[in-house]
Amino acid sequence: MKLAKNFLLIACVFGLANESVEVQAQEKTVPQILHTFEQGKMNAEQTYLEMRKVYEDGAIHKCITPLHIFSHKYKSEISESVLLEQRKIDQHRKSAQASFTSHSGKFVFTYETTGSNAVPSADNNSNGVPDFVEWAATAADSSYKLLVEIQGYTDPIPADSTYDISFEDMGFYGFVEPDNSAPSGTIMVIENDFVGFPDNDDPDGTQRGALRVTIAHEFKHAVQFVQNNFNGEADNWAEMDATLMEEVVYDNVNDYYNYLGGSGDIFGSPGVTVIPGSYEDVTWALYFHEKIGSDFWVNAWDRIETSNSTLDMLDAVEQELTSRGLDFTESLLELYTWHFVSGTYNNSTFGFNESLFYPTPSVQRTETQVTDQFSADINLGRFASYMLNVKPPANETGDVSVLIDTESANLSMAVVGLFNDGTVAFEYAESESGFIVVNEGWKWADIERVGAIVLNENRTLSQSFKIKVSNTFPTSIPIDDEKPVTTEIKQNYPNPFNPSTTIPVSVSEFQKVEVDIYDITGRLVQSVFNGNLGTGNYNLPVNLENLASGVYMYRLKTNDKVQIKRMTLLK
Numbered sequence: 001m002k003l004a005k006n007f008l009l010i011a012c013v014f015g016l017a018n019e020s021v022e023v024q025a026q027e028k029t030v031p032q033i034l035h036t037f038e039q040g041k042m043n044a045e046q047t048y049l050e051m052r053k054v055y056e057d058g059a060i061h062k063c064i065t066p067l068h069i070f071s072h073k074y075k076s077e078i079s080e081s082v083l084l085e086q087r088k089i090d091q092h093r094k095s096a097q098a099s100f101t102s103h104s105g106k107f108v109f110t111y112e113t114t115g116s117n118a119v120p121s122a123d124n125n126s127n128g129v130p131d132f133v134e135w136a137a138t139a140a141d142s143s144y145k146l147l148v149e150i151q152g153y154t155d156p157i158p159a160d161s162t163y164d165i166s167f168e169d170m171g172f173y174g175f176v177e178p179d180n181s182a183p184s185g186t187i188m189v190i191e192n193d194f195v196g197f198p199d200n201d202d203p204d205g206t207q208r209g210a211l212r213v214t215i216a217h218e219f220k221h222a223v224q225f226v227q228n229n230f231n232g233e234a235d236n237w238a239e240m241d242a243t244l245m246e247e248v249v250y251d252n253v254n255d256y257y258n259y260l261g262g263s264g265d266i267f268g269s270p271g272v273t274v275i276p277g278s279y280e281d282v283t284w285a286l287y288f289h290e291k292i293g294s295d296f297w298v299n300a301w302d303r304i305e306t307s308n309s310t311l312d313m314l315d316a317v318e319q320e321l322t323s324r325g326l327d328f329t330e331s332l333l334e335l336y337t338w339h340f341v342s343g344t345y346n347n348s349t350f351g352f353n354e355s356l357f358y359p360t361p362s363v364q365r366t367e368t369q370v371t372d373q374f375s376a377d378i379n380l381g382r383f384a385s386y387m388l389n390v391k392p393p394a395n396e397t398g399d400v401s402v403l404i405d406t407e408s409a410n411l412s413m414a415v416v417g418l419f420n421d422g423t424v425a426f427e428y429a430e431s432e433s434g435f436i437v438v439n440e441g442w443k444w445a446d447i448e449r450v451g452a453i454v455l456n457e458n459r460t461l462s463q464s465f466k467i468k469v470s471n472t473f474p475t476s477i478p479i480d481d482e483k484p485v486t487t488e489i490k491q492n493y494p495n496p497f498n499p500s501t502t503i504p505v506s507v508s509e510f511q512k513v514e515v516d517i518y519d520i521t522g523r524l525v526q527s528v529f530n531g532n533l534g535t536g537n538y539n540l541p542v543n544l545e546n547l548a549s550g551v552y553m554y555r556l557k558t559n560d561k562v563q564i565k566r567m568t569l570l571k
Helices: 030-038 044-055 065-073 080-095 131-150 206-228 233-249 255-259 279-291 295-306 313-323 328-340
Strands: 061-063 098-101 107-111 163-168 172-178 186-191 365-367 378-380 384-390 401-405 411-419 424-428 430-432 435-438 447-456 463-470 500-507 511-518 524-533 536-543 550-557 562-569
Touching: 030 044, 030 065, 044 065, 044 080, 061 206, 061 233, 065 172, 065 233, 098 131, 107 131, 131 163, 131 206, 131 233, 172 206, 186 206, 206 233, 206 255, 206 295, 233 255, 233 279, 233 295, 233 313, 255 279, 279 295, 279 328, 295 313, 313 328, 328 384, 328 411, 328 424, 328 447, 328 524, 378 384, 384 463, 401 411, 401 447, 411 435, 447 463, 500 511, 500 524, 524 536
Parallel strands: 061 172, 107 163, 163 186, 365 384
Antiparallel strands: 098 107, 172 186, 378 463, 384 447, 401 435, 401 463, 411 424, 411 447, 430 435, 500 536, 511 524, 511 550, 550 562
């Protein structure tokens, strides 16, 4: 795998670098425009026209579906003459000269062979259909099969109907727009040749790679439309979600690398809010896909669909985490820590699968000395992170401690230690002596680098804190010889029980741990824990109130061990 070129594009949905700044003519982005609209400083028609100016600036844009989402949501507030002008601009796609149906019979492609919107004419198999169109058809069928038939996303194509896709010379990758005449409610339009677009890693070439991921991206927009009709708060996250599908369907293309590390994402500016997620925030969504599984986002979007679009995206994420026995705050802290352990800070045992190819994070602060002094007040924006990078001197002594001093209940912290021997450890902070502290007895002499990640969970307001890196804060953990030397589960207590019991687990080193309960036939009846645990002894609570009396088995699974014990439920 090669690292795609860092090709700077003007984003169609860039994150807000500074939400307090008014929209300036020379630096308007779509989120800035939408934020101004949400503040009541522009009406819907003004907002729509400002968004159009962004997309018509002559730059290459990833996707302009957000423009069509906005016009769909606020069409009653935008004059008919303005919307008619947009329809006239789009009208030339109706003059396509030929059509082709994909192998599955679900997608119909209309295309032109002459003129400015013509697709490339190469036809290597001499069947009369341009290769470019056949590539698009294969990509559409592949996207449908993986997302709908395998992963279980809602099918946007009604039975006995087809989905319409056409091509235009646009200067952006593509878009989906609502169309009342289409069986699915939307149609898709794709760039006609992708000439001059950014490089990607597709082994069949940049042109085909761009076509593949665009089909996957835009098809997910079609799925979103049938799930929430482009309504509610979740539609603001549509670009992040659609870009995730590029990686899900075509993992080896990596076109999304081109949008990481700018001023609007976690790598380039951790202090920028991820609300709402755009395509440069794809790794925020990718964490849940890689850490928890491909069904995470299927279920989260099902929750949004079931709620009739009243459920906010972050609430859907929190509900899905809770349903799996995972903590929302801890998951977010690990998510941001994965972003820290990327680029030159990457470690093969912790973080994203492709962290080596991601940007090194632009941390807010780097320390090369352990000063043991609190910083001045730090203001952290809404739903954002603060990353402190500590590179200690070789002769540093004492134990590693990181503390934050704050009166905010919305702030939390985790610390990742990258050790000289190549190992990694990750710990959540706990309240101690009036501070929020990570203090695990690590020795500075063993440390290559420490990353401290502070999270502000408040979705609307900034929060303040002070931070200190110490080598003198007294350790709060048992001495080393009291740490578990092996990872194991022990007999539950009480046993027999009704209906609650506790499963003790000892963990010798930071690792992924799964604890599940099965009935006597081997059927999974409850997932007790699924996540990372640091060194220590844990008591996992279990309640089998809804199960019948009998013998059950509980299993510990790690990367290198499986251990099973029995328990008895007596009612």
